[in-house]
Amino acid sequence: MTFGFAPSSAASLSTSTSATSATRLLEPAEWAAAGIPLLRNPREVVSGLHSRHRPRPATAIVAVLDPDERVRASASFTRRQASADGWMFRNALLAQLRRVIPHDLRLRTPVRTAVLLYCRDGDARWTEEDGAWMWGLRDACTLHGLRCGAYITLTRDGWQVLGEGRGGRRPHADSTPEPFALSEAPPPLPRTGGAASEVLRRAAAR
Numbered sequence: 001m002t003f004g005f006a007p008s009s010a011a012s013l014s015t016s017t018s019a020t021s022a023t024r025l026l027e028p029a030e031w032a033a034a035g036i037p038l039l040r041n042p043r044e045v046v047s048g049l050h051s052r053h054r055p056r057p058a059t060a061i062v063a064v065l066d067p068d069e070r071v072r073a074s075a076s077f078t079r080r081q082a083s084a085d086g087w088m089f090r091n092a093l094l095a096q097l098r099r100v101i102p103h104d105l106r107l108r109t110p111v112r113t114a115v116l117l118y119c120r121d122g123d124a125r126w127t128e129e130d131g132a133w134m135w136g137l138r139d140a141c142t143l144h145g146l147r148c149g150a151y152i153t154l155t156r157d158g159w160q161v162l163g164e165g166r167g168g169r170r171p172h173a174d175s176t177p178e179p180f181a182l183s184e185a186p187p188p189l190p191r192t193g194g195a196a197s198e199v200l201r202r203a204a205a206r
Contacts, residue, residue, distance in 0.1 A: 056119060060116060072101060
């Protein structure tokens with residue numbers, strides 16, 4: 001007679017969940033092949049969002065741009081300390097988009113583009129967390145009727161548009177926000193609260 005140990009249902013579920021989570025991310029090559037529209041002036045977009053939201057590490061900023069790359073709406077929130085999962089990131093991004101701007105689902109072709117800037121520790125090299133944010137951004141855009149735009153990381157080394165190889169040293173995670181242009185309105189006061197307040201510590205919309 002042979003004795004052995006069958007894997008518990010909990011262990012099987014854990015393995016299955018990990019495998020599923022691993023598929024909810026995008027590799028840099030997949031992202032580059034997806035036809036993500038290039039920003040005409042990425043530094044201007046990054047500097048504007050940095051000035052509006054003053055992100056610290058673990059802060060995500062999702063912004064909606066019009067065809068002229070003017071920011072029509074933006075929101076920032078702090079990422080929960082949990083495993084990187086594209087599905088969770090998608091839900092958080094979608095909740096913010098629904099708060100700050102109407103959807104474009106009635107349009108055959110999206111005219112507005114959502115971009116994501118994520119401030120984090122570490123260097124500018126791609127991580128699985130970045131891949132999960134990419135997956136979440138792409139899925140949230142589909143569900144809100146937007147074009148999926150650039151994914152930008154902000155670290156202490158500077159900023160970088162992943163999948164494009166474009167970046168700069170300023171602003172960076174520790175830099176002082178640059179003043180707004182005279183033609184722009186000052187950033188509004190942050191909006192907080194709501195059903196997602198447990199996940200999102202602070203939010204601001206323009």
